[in-house]
Amino acid sequence: MHFPDRQQIMRISGLPSERVHAEEGDPATVISRYAKELGADTVLIGTMARQGASALMRSNTSEKVLSKLDVDVIALS
Numbered sequence: 001m002h003f004p005d006r007q008q009i010m011r012i013s014g015l016p017s018e019r020v021h022a023e024e025g026d027p028a029t030v031i032s033r034y035a036k037e038l039g040a041d042t043v044l045i046g047t048m049a050r051q052g053a054s055a056l057m058r059s060n061t062s063e064k065v066l067s068k069l070d071v072d073v074i075a076l077s
Helices: 006-013 027-038 052-057 061-068
Strands: 042-046 072-076
Touching: 027 042, 027 061, 042 061, 061 072
Parallel strands: 042 072
Antiparallel strands: none
16 A cells, blocks of 8 residues: 655645554554554544445444544534
């Protein structure tokens, strides 16, 4: 997997470099670890609405992330 250019992300978002994190791995594990390391009190995560067979055949990454977090979560779709 290739990540977008970190400098491009910072330019677009206006975030300082210490607030932009990119790492390969299981999203639930990586996000929950970063939340703990940063002392986050809230995590914002995007979701994709799936229905029917595609919902049954694919695991829901957002649900996995939610199960590993012990902080508030805002989910946007």
